[in-house]
Amino acid sequence: MGAGYVGLTTAACLAHLGHDVTCGDVDEQRVAALADGVIPIHEEGLQELVRAGLDAGRLRFVVGAGPAADGAAFAFLCVPTPQGQDGSADMRIVQEVAAEIGPRLGQDAIVVNKSTVPVGSTRVVERSLGRRLAVVSNPEFLREGSAVHDFLHPSRIVIGADDQAAAIRVVDLFDGVGAPVVVTDPPTAETIKYASNAFLATKVSFVNAIANVCEAVGANVREVTLGMGYDRRINSEFLRPGPGWGGSCLPKDSAALVRIAEDAGYDFRLLKGVIEVNAQQQERVVAKVIRAAGGSVRKKRVAAWGLTFKAGTDDLRESPALVVIDRLVDAGATVTAYDPTRKEPLPGMAVAADPYDACEDAAVLVVLTEWDEFRWLDLAIVRNRMATPHIVDTRGLIEPAAARRAGFALSGVGLP
Numbered sequence: 001m002g003a004g005y006v007g008l009t010t011a012a013c014l015a016h017l018g019h020d021v022t023c024g025d026v027d028e029q030r031v032a033a034l035a036d037g038v039i040p041i042h043e044e045g046l047q048e049l050v051r052a053g054l055d056a057g058r059l060r061f062v063v064g065a066g067p068a069a070d071g072a073a074f075a076f077l078c079v080p081t082p083q084g085q086d087g088s089a090d091m092r093i094v095q096e097v098a099a100e101i102g103p104r105l106g107q108d109a110i111v112v113n114k115s116t117v118p119v120g121s122t123r124v125v126e127r128s129l130g131r132r133l134a135v136v137s138n139p140e141f142l143r144e145g146s147a148v149h150d151f152l153h154p155s156r157i158v159i160g161a162d163d164q165a166a167a168i169r170v171v172d173l174f175d176g177v178g179a180p181v182v183v184t185d186p187p188t189a190e191t192i193k194y195a196s197n198a199f200l201a202t203k204v205s206f207v208n209a210i211a212n213v214c215e216a217v218g219a220n221v222r223e224v225t226l227g228m229g230y231d232r233r234i235n236s237e238f239l240r241p242g243p244g245w246g247g248s249c250l251p252k253d254s255a256a257l258v259r260i261a262e263d264a265g266y267d268f269r270l271l272k273g274v275i276e277v278n279a280q281q282q283e284r285v286v287a288k289v290i291r292a293a294g295g296s297v298r299k300k301r302v303a304a305w306g307l308t309f310k311a312g313t314d315d316l317r318e319s320p321a322l323v324v325i326d327r328l329v330d331a332g333a334t335v336t337a338y339d340p341t342r343k344e345p346l347p348g349m350a351v352a353a354d355p356y357d358a359c360e361d362a363a364v365l366v367v368l369t370e371w372d373e374f375r376w377l378d379l380a381i382v383r384n385r386m387a388t389p390h391i392v393d394t395r396g397l398i399e400p401a402a403a404r405r406a407g408f409a410l411s412g413v414g415l416p
C-alpha cells in the first residue's frame with residue numbers, strides 16, 4: 001500500500017526475493033507509469049528491479065489500496081504519515097487504508113506497518129481494520145538514494161508483534177536477507193524507529209555545533225572528525241558538517257518524538273536543542289553568503305549548486321538548500337540554482353541546465369548539496385563566469401588549494 005520511496009522499494013525488493021506482489025497507490029498517473037516500468041523517483045537500482053519484477057510476472061501495480069489487498073496474505077502499509085499541526089505524526093491515511101483493506105484481505109492475513117507512526121499506533125491500525133487480524137510493526141530504516149541496497153542489506157530487521165506466530169511469518173518473508181532480527185512488542189518497535197532517526201539528527205547537529213566551535217577557535221572540523229571517527233564507539237558516519245539535516249523524515253520524526261515525549265510527561269530538552277541547532281545552522285549559512293557578498297545580497301546574483309536535501313536523491317522535501325535559498329531571496333538576492341535532478345524552474349529562483357550557467361554574473365556561489373560532480377568542475381571557468389570570486393561551500397567539496405589557485409575567496413562550515 002503506497003508506491004513511494006518505501007512502498008515501491010518494498011514491493012520491488014519483495015518481488016526480487018521471490019514473492020508475488022501487488023502494489024496499490026491512489027495516484028493513477030504513478031500507477032500507469034509503473035505498470036510500464038517507469039519509476040517516478042530517482043533511486044539507484046530500483047528501475048531495474050521493477051522491470052525484472054514486471055517481466056517475471058511477480059509484480060503488479062493497481063490503483064488504490066483496496067484492490068491491492070484482495071485475497072492477500074500480507075499487507076505492507078507504506079503510506080505517508082505527515083507532520084500534523086502539533087508536531088505529531090498524522091495517522092489519518094494509515095487509518096483510512098487500514099479500513100479500506102481490512103474487509104478485502106485473505107483469511108489469517110497479517111498487516112505489516114512500515115509507515116513511521118506514533119507509539120501505540122499498531123493498536124490503532126488493529127481497530128481500524130474492522131476485523132480481527134494480526135498487525136505487526138516493521139519499521140523501515142532505508143535511506144533515500146540507497147533504498148534498494150538498504151532494503152536488501154539492512155543493518156537490522158525490527159519486528160514488533162504481540163502474536164509470536166505472526167512475527168515468525170513476517171520474519172520468514174525476509175528469507176535471503178542476512179541481518180540481525182530484533183523481535184519485540186509493538187510500542188518498543190515503534191520507539192526504536194523514532195530513537196534511531198532522532199539519534200542520527202543528534203549526531204549531525206552535534207557535528208555542526210562542533211564545526212561552529214572550530215570556526216570560533218581556528219580549528220579544522222574535517223580533521224577533528226577524522227580524529228574522532230577512528231574511535232569505534234563514535235565511528236565516522238554522520239559526522240559530515242553541512243547546512244543542517246533535512247529530508248522527508250528526520251525533521252518530522254524529531255518533531256514527532258518531542259511531541260510523543262511531551263504527551264507522556266517528559267520534556268525532551270536534548271532533542272529540542274538538536275532541532276534548534278539545525279535551524280540555526282541554516283541561518284548561519286545565509287549569514288555567510290551575505291558576508292561573502294560584502295554585507296548585502298540585495299540586487300545581487302547568487303549561484304546555488306544543489307537543491308535536494310542530500311546527494312543521490314531527487315527529493316526536495318524539507319531540503320536545507322531550499323531554506324537557505326528562500327532566505328537569500330527574501331534578503332533581495334536573485335538566485336540561479338543548478339541540481340543534476342532538476343531542470344524545471346522552482347518558485348522564487350531560476351534553475352540552470354548546467355552548473356557553469358548557474359554562475360553567470362554571480363557575486364557568490366553557495367554549494368548546498370554534496371553531489372560528487374561538484375568536486376570535478378573547472379574552477380577557472382566558474383571564476384570567469386562570476387562577477388566576484390566568492391564561494392561558500394557548506395559541504396566541503398571544493399579543495400581549498402584549488403579554489404585559491406583559481407583566485408577564489410573560499411569559506412565553508414567549520415574551517416578556520
Ligand SMILES: NC(=O)C1=CN([C@@H]2O[C@H](COP(=O)(O)OP(=O)(O)OC[C@H]3O[C@@H](n4cnc5c(N)ncnc54)[C@H](O)[C@@H]3O)[C@@H](O)[C@H]2O)C=CC1
Nearest residue numbers: 002003004005006025026027065078079081115116140144
Ligand atoms: N522516505 C524514506 O526514506 C522513509 C520513509 N519512511 C516512512 O514511510 C512512510 C512513507 O514514506 P515515503 O515512502 O517517503 O512516502 P511517499 O510520499 O514517497 O509515498 C507515499 C505513497 O503513498 C501513496 N498514497 C497516499 N495515500 C494513499 C492511499 N490512501 N492508498 C494508497 N496509496 C496512498 C502516495 O500516492 C505515495 O505514492 C512514512 O511514514 C515515512 O515516515 C520510513 C523510512 C524511510
Ligand SMILES: O=C(O)[C@H]1O[C@H](OP(=O)(O)OP(=O)(O)OC[C@H]2O[C@@H](n3ccc(=O)[nH]c3=O)[C@H](O)[C@@H]2O)[C@H](O)[C@@H](O)[C@@H]1O
Nearest residue numbers: 140141142143144204238239240242245246247249309310
Ligand atoms: O526514516 C527515514 O526516512 C530515513 O531517514 C534517514 O534517511 P534519509 O532521510 O534518506 O537521509 P540521511 O542519509 O539520513 O540524511 C539526512 C540528512 O542529514 C544530512 N547529513 C547526513 C549525514 C552527515 O554526516 N551530515 C549531514 O549533514 C543529509 O545531508 C540530509 O540532509 C535515515 O538515515 C534512515 O535510516 C531512515 O530510514
